[in-house]
Amino acid sequence: MLNMGVLHAQVERYAVVINEIMVDPTPVIGLPNAEFIELRNCSKQTIDLNKWKIEKGTSIYSISTTTLLKPDSIIVLCSKSNIALFASIRSVAMNAFPALINEEGTLALKSPDNRTIHAVRYQSSWHENGIKASGGWSLEMIDPLKPCEKNNWGSSTHRNGGTPGLENSIYLKKSFAFEFEIRQCVAVNENVLLLQLANGMDSNSLSTHSNYLFNDMPDQIQQVNAVGPLFDEAWIKLKSPIKQTVIYTIQLNNILSCKKEKMFEGVVQTGLLKEPSPKDILINEVLFNPPSDGEDFVELYNHGTGVVNVYDLYLSSYNQLGSLNTSYKMGDGFYNLFPGDYVVISEDTSFVRKYWPGAILKKMIQMKAMPSMPDDEGNIALLDKQGRLIDKMNYTEKMHFPFVSEKSGVSLERIQFSASSSDATNWHSAASTFGHGTPTLENSQHNKITSYTSAFQASSKIISPNNDGVDDFLSIQYQLNQPGYMCSVYLFGLNGNMIAKIADNQLLGTKGSIVWNGLNRQQILPTGQYIVYIEAFHLNGKTLKEKILIGVR
Template sequence: MRLPVVCCCLLQALAGFTQTPAIYDVVIHEVMPKPTPVAGLPPYEYIELRNISTAPVQLKDWRIAINKREALLPAYLLQPDSLLVLCAPAAVNSYNIPNIRGIDRFPAIADDSALIVLYDAFRRVIHAVDYHQGWYVGGKGIRGGISLEMINTAFPCSGKMNWAPSTALSGGTPGWPNAVGAGTIDPGKPDLLFASLTDSLHVLLQFSKTLDSALAADPARYQCSGGIKVNACRVIPPLFNNVELRLSAPLQPTAVYTIQTNGVADCNGEVSGIYNSITLGLPQFPLPGEVLISEVLFYPPPGIPEFIELYNASRKVIALNELRLCARKADGRFEVFKKIMNAGRLLMPGQLLAITTNTALLCGYYHCKAPENIQETGSLPSMPMAAGRIVLLRADSTVIDELPYTDGQHFPLASQLKGISLERLDYHLPAADGSNWQSAAATAGYATPGSPNSQRRANAGDSLNIALLPEVFSPDNDGTDDQVQLSWQLPGPGFVGNVIIYDLQGKPVRYLARNVLLGNSGYLSWDGIGENAVVLPPGIYIFFIEIFNPRGFVKHWKRTVVMARKLN
């Protein structure tokens, strides 16, 4: 006798029947990694889960792992769109919520960083979160008492961009909807960030986001130059943002290869159209002088991280896991070595790479023209604001490069030093030469992490050139000649510029630059707006340009431009 469908459903409900969950049916929804000093919640760590599927999920025999320490979850039927808070048994009674369970041997949640993985009863990864202190945007909550909350459950694999410090007055929302919850975010693209090698036959690709495992595991989506094919590939759990490729033939020493991806999507179906190729080669051991310190920011603005930029001055491919950074004490001894990264990311010949503790904060403040040349690390050496010594070395303590810096190396006419990096002028001169460093140009944003330095030593043939183009511009936002651009090429570093725009009556209408430190090359744009933020009338305008340096060089120019308007 067949039971009616209604009866079957009733029996299943009474038995607590659930379907086998899929990945992301249950997500890690909130994390309290550092509960003290308290902001309003009890002083205990917790993890909140949320069922974002349309069916109940039985959590019996599921596991939560924190930095590889695991705990077994109790039997609990998590209903659709419901929350469950997990914590140590001693913390349960401190929260006045029913949807909470104490977990025996609840793993400690590290303050600075942790990989949290949720496994189902069959040990399949359901969700994973790899947080670090940089997720506390703007430094909010980094001292403790504020949780990290997921913004939008529709993008569970978007990582850092889908998390934010709780805005609740109590510091978190355990058992309740997240305070930072929002309907839309920019989930970003699954950019190919860098490659490392396990051996000459195996390449590990690092992507910025969790991938669609089925698509990413297809060898046909990867092409390697040099006549080498991809025989097999494996998407590595639990974050599924690393893909290991097995090549048909070993990579050859000193050769450089390119790997191109095609249609590798993330779990939201997004595909990167820009950062989808990478160059690589077999790494070689770095020798002194082959990797150089190129730029440093040791006095950042409040809430912005420091950075140290490296330059591969050799023809070798260098693995970053061979390098360390540290500070040197006044007595000559080394402070604690800072490993740049565990994986052997490859630093290619001629490549720049800025090392920082928070890419999002750094590139939110400075213009990172080449975001692929920014590498996040756990910590940097101490860099006092007045003076210090930064050492780049190998794990065996062999010094590769060393920079003794002081704030006196900044441009002497600078009114303040906060937020201005020091740039190396010449890679052929030693870092210890104090005259080989200069403040980054104001016109370059006061720092150039991951990009060529705005200041460089004069080379033979460098000349002084000024150009103002186009000669006629029309600021009507039609996409054609909406701005006039003043560009320059200077014969060396350390030049200062003043640019004043006059009308035909000789009245100054816009101060485009006042004692601005210029880079060797650059530009300033004018959109026809006057000093009082009002659009100026059409007509002829005169640019008065003054460039000078502290050594007594002064030069002036006058250039005219016509601002036109369309007739109605």
């Protein structure tokens, strides 16, 4: 006979939630040396967990005995071999218990009819510090009534390292609102898109195709399917194929939170992925000499016309024999980098955010390992998935502005996208007024001229070489009708005396720049006016001459 008051029929999603996880019990802090999963009944009814399952990947682990879980009560799941270790608390042994991966993993709680009741994709980065992430401390949910919020987990603060069978030590210790965040929309092919969200949502509203407007054109979406068990992704099938190098916009409306408490809307861009060619993705900023509490970073910029999957790229370096050292893939899956966008790669993105609070978290990728970047000199190579070179930068600490006395924590920034990464004059120390770095943002030393009135043109008529990010250098940009010009650039005082030679018989392309740091023999020039004299000659006999009046302050 069925026990009256016990729910055996279909239960609502999130009636029971995964409330605490111990994925790495060693070193032992005060709990048994055993992995466990804790469940909490958030409903108002007693629920029988018999035949309920934990799903990990394609493996299923079942509860095979009558297990009554009362409202607002807790139970611990563990392996049969470890059940004696939890004899003092409410626990149930599973004949087979999932082996929990330390760094990250996905667990789904399913009812006997195979419906997903709750799921969580845990990460060791949810721990508050590296000590707790290294083992012995459980991950606890803060608010069990907000089961889909990504910020709803943290390290246990209990002296034993966790609270199996008890109220979580961080229960309701932090208040937060549910955040609707669209991570990206990937064009897997010309007819299929993958929408990725930061949090799980209501699967029905996420699967309703009328809640989407593609490129301001109605009736362009054929079908949408939310992806379980987390429901933070959805496959979108289009009626018509999309085109290469075109950026499209999708408007989302009437998307409900996972418990249907709030409604959200948002906009996301997408576009067909393009295999990058050399000069499509540029090395744009590097920090190779970080502070003692920081890590190196490399910033990339999409200078091309198409969307590139950054996770298909590799960072590497060349040894003295010209061979590649170990190459490091940037990630698995997808990371859209749109034309004109930046992304920063580091082994510690929290350091980047700490030192540059304006840096954008969504534009950072944390890698487990990167190529070694010596503090004095080295190189960074960017490769595509076939191992072809996309960009390379050679660096040395001597490329920093000479009057930067403390070079630790100061990045080198690219000045112009059009100039070569291998040109040492195309790099400059990040401005002190920008915190000596601009990760995920436009470089403080970025320089551009949008139109040319003559063959040679100065970026500014004033130069102030004090590394404050304002006119720190002189960029003489040129646009010529043919290659093959040899160019020399001189600096004269108003009295006609030559003071410095800025360039000596430099071979020019059809478009580029000559950069001068404003120093003469590593000394700042006296404040005043000077004449920049440019002379270029071609083997066909044609000569170009230009005088530019500049001021030094």
